[in-house]
Amino acid sequence: MGPGLLGALLAALAYGAATVLQAIGVRRATSLPSGAPLRRRVRTAWPYAVGLALDGLGFVASVAALRTLPLFLVESAVASSVAVTAVLSVLVLHVRLGAVEVVALVAVAAGLAGLALAAASGPAVQPPANAAWWLLAAALLVAALMALGLRTPDRRLAAVLLSVAAGLGFGGVGVAARLLEIPSPLWHLLTSGTAWALLAHAALATVAYAVALSRGRVTTVAALTFATETVVPAMVGLVALGDRVVPGREPLAAVAFVVTLGGCITLAGRAEPAEPAHPAASSGTPGSAGPTAAPHDVSDWP
Numbered sequence: 001m002g003p004g005l006l007g008a009l010l011a012a013l014a015y016g017a018a019t020v021l022q023a024i025g026v027r028r029a030t031s032l033p034s035g036a037p038l039r040r041r042v043r044t045a046w047p048y049a050v051g052l053a054l055d056g057l058g059f060v061a062s063v064a065a066l067r068t069l070p071l072f073l074v075e076s077a078v079a080s081s082v083a084v085t086a087v088l089s090v091l092v093l094h095v096r097l098g099a100v101e102v103v104a105l106v107a108v109a110a111g112l113a114g115l116a117l118a119a120a121s122g123p124a125v126q127p128p129a130n131a132a133w134w135l136l137a138a139a140l141l142v143a144a145l146m147a148l149g150l151r152t153p154d155r156r157l158a159a160v161l162l163s164v165a166a167g168l169g170f171g172g173v174g175v176a177a178r179l180l181e182i183p184s185p186l187w188h189l190l191t192s193g194t195a196w197a198l199l200a201h202a203a204l205a206t207v208a209y210a211v212a213l214s215r216g217r218v219t220t221v222a223a224l225t226f227a228t229e230t231v232v233p234a235m236v237g238l239v240a241l242g243d244r245v246v247p248g249r250e251p252l253a254a255v256a257f258v259v260t261l262g263g264c265i266t267l268a269g270r271a272e273p274a275e276p277a278h279p280a281a282s283s284g285t286p287g288s289a290g291p292t293a294a295p296h297d298v299s300d301w302p
Helices: 003-031 038-044 046-065 071-079 081-092 099-118 131-151 155-179 186-191 193-215 218-240 250-269 279-283
Strands: none
Touching: 003 038, 003 046, 003 071, 003 081, 038 046, 046 071, 046 155, 071 081, 071 099, 071 155, 071 218, 071 250, 081 099, 081 250, 099 250, 131 155, 131 193, 155 193, 155 218, 193 218, 218 250
16 A cells, blocks of 8 residues: 555544544534633634644545545545544444444445456646646635625535535645646745635635535535535546556446545535534535545434
8 A cells, every 4th residue: 555545544633533533522512601711612613623633634534535646535535534424423422323424435445456356556637737727616616606606595506506616625635736746845835826715715715614514404515515526536546647547447447436526425424414504514514635624514313
């Protein structure tokens, strides 16, 4: 197993564990009486802070993986953080998984194994000089779509628009991370248009996803976000960034990609709370090479 694949799996583990820890932190904080002092709230909710730290670790690991692995593999691996969350929720939160979730877990594991066998490692192609401008223009598109969703009076349509905007934003993070050239000294990143585009996509996607959860059903939001943030970057990588499949393994890659994505969407959808989504649901947001966790709210699980 190469370092790139290890980084992708570490990102999935970190994001998945972060979601569970954040859920525990939210539960503990909301169980305190309303007049509890701030110091007690901070001590009680420390798992949430650890979860945020794991989000950061997952982000770094996913960026490292994108240095040598194609987007379709890394994006799928990061999306599989929902499987990690599901397993940890059984062990830590005592959540019961049904037959559908078990089948989805097996599908995710099998799909990732197929993708790992089919993906050809290697760096992205040398980006053109105007690549950063294209990425920044894509961030403006995400912002425009998010603004349209915020202005739409129909809550269902608003949730769809915001979910797609979030997926495109997280996908933009992955594309930017694939193209990002790490300078020496490191502070030269401050002058990198690609680095600024990455941050812009991450910020827009995080806000769009959080608002989408407040406008629509968790199942719909998670499915749309997952599909967009996984499929779009994968296509960009294959068409424009030099991502490759091992010759002769194209059918395996296609089937494995669909199986992995389907399993991830199923696991995310089964995490829908009994009540409408509320602000606490934003404690877990998708982790497509970005500084957030998996898109489902285990804080509302039984």
